[in-house]
Amino acid sequence: MSREHQQGIDVTVDLVILTIRDSELHALLVERGNEPYRGRQALPGGFLRPGETLEHAARRELKEETGLDAARLHLEQLRAYSEPNRDPRGRVITVAFLALGPDLPIPTAGTDASDAAWVPVPSILAEPGLLAFDHLTILRDALERARSQLEYTTVATAFCPEPFTISDLRKVYETVWRLKLDPSNFRRKVTRADRFLEATGERRLTEPGRPAPLYRRGPAHLLHPPLLREGHLARLHTTTPALR
Amino acid sequence: MSREHQQGIDVTVDLVILTIRDSELHALLVERGNEPYRGRQALPGGFLRPGETLEHAARRELKEETGLDAARLHLEQLRAYSEPNRDPRGRVITVAFLALGPDLPIPTAGTDASDAAWVPVPSILAEPGLLAFDHLTILRDALERARSQLEYTTVATAFCPEPFTISDLRKVYETVWRLKLDPSNFRRKVTRADRFLEATGERRLTEPGRPAPLYRRGPAHLLHPPLLREGHLARLHTTTPALR
């Protein structure tokens, strides 16, 4: 590796922050306050700073641009995007992160963004010109990652404020996958999965109907056996346009 | 995103190239010809060039450093590594790629590397100080990715030169997972999986025993249903020290 290849490339992080509000998947978007793409919607993000890792930059931007407490969110690296012309300012590579969280407060506008807001994912996808840069591609990749993570890992609990009921958890799967799942079979699966859920012993009494026991996330990170989205009472949602 | 945050960071790609030789998983390592870590083993890689994507750089390095034809290999992005002190030369971020291929020729030494060679993965893992930089971490992550990809995708066929037999394919799973699988049950699973394999109609007559029908990769990328490595006749290999 000789020095002559050095480019002095600019590196950013971008965040796909997903949450569920009113039984619909939402992503956090900011309105860009600067050129390029001034006034257009974009994923929150910013430049990597000298001494920090990409993960640190992602958590910092999360706090700076959205006021959200990064500690409460699930955060994972998605991948790097490096098309040479993806940013009109020049050579800028971005590393995208996927963040998942429970129903979060309306974010406060940050320094770089004139405005930040939760936008329903289906309406972002329905309007292909909405997002700046290659952020629509990033969002699509993030969505597919989130959907497949729900099958094999326990990240679905990241969408639920603790403690939560099994119905809460099922609604996460139904919303992200856009399917209806059989409540009985779903409960059988998640309660048998190894250390997925931990019963608190308490019950939720606020709603009508039989009180639901409350659970916390268990220590498991991987879901054994996995919860596959294929045959699973695959009645598709009919409410909104197709996601892909 | 204001310009003041620009860093002029150096970006490299690193490749974890895996193949199976003599029923053992091997990775391609190069001996470093330059400082830092001169003389130590490292993953093949190099600096990203001005007009190219990371994927392009990965394919270019694959060809340059190893003489391998990148078109025949499965190549996918793993993740970015960005610890501030991971490279003593300064701020260098690397994006790691995972490449899988059938038993490949002995590589020819490239320009940057004094030597390139296939090294059995267990012996790399058994000698933690062998690899330069954070390349052991990258290798471990790549291994785990490859193992889990075998469960849910059809990439195992990337290890087999076409055409291949079901036994060839089973040996891929056994080698990467370090398990013994029941041949009968394995065949039942892979032949029933949707568009995983395509029969050529030919048979392999070279070896003793009943001739095995030959197959090509099918168009499927995802494996439905998945092939999980848990109960699967989980007789562990007893040949070499544990991989993790």
Next chain:
DNA sequence: TAGAGATAAGGTCAAGATGACCTAAAGGGA
């Protein structure tokens, strides 16, 4: 206060998948 409505727990049952094991088929070599 009794019932209606809502929601959750949990059972049943047929169909399918899985793991363990066995037998038959089809080649080469002694």
Next chain:
DNA sequence: TCCCTTTAGGTCATCTTGACCTTATCTCTA
């Protein structure tokens, strides 16, 4: 020709899955 080897494919008990039903326990309304 008779073994040895390797593959194809069957069997069977057990477990899992999808579909559906009943019962339990709350709130709300008449």
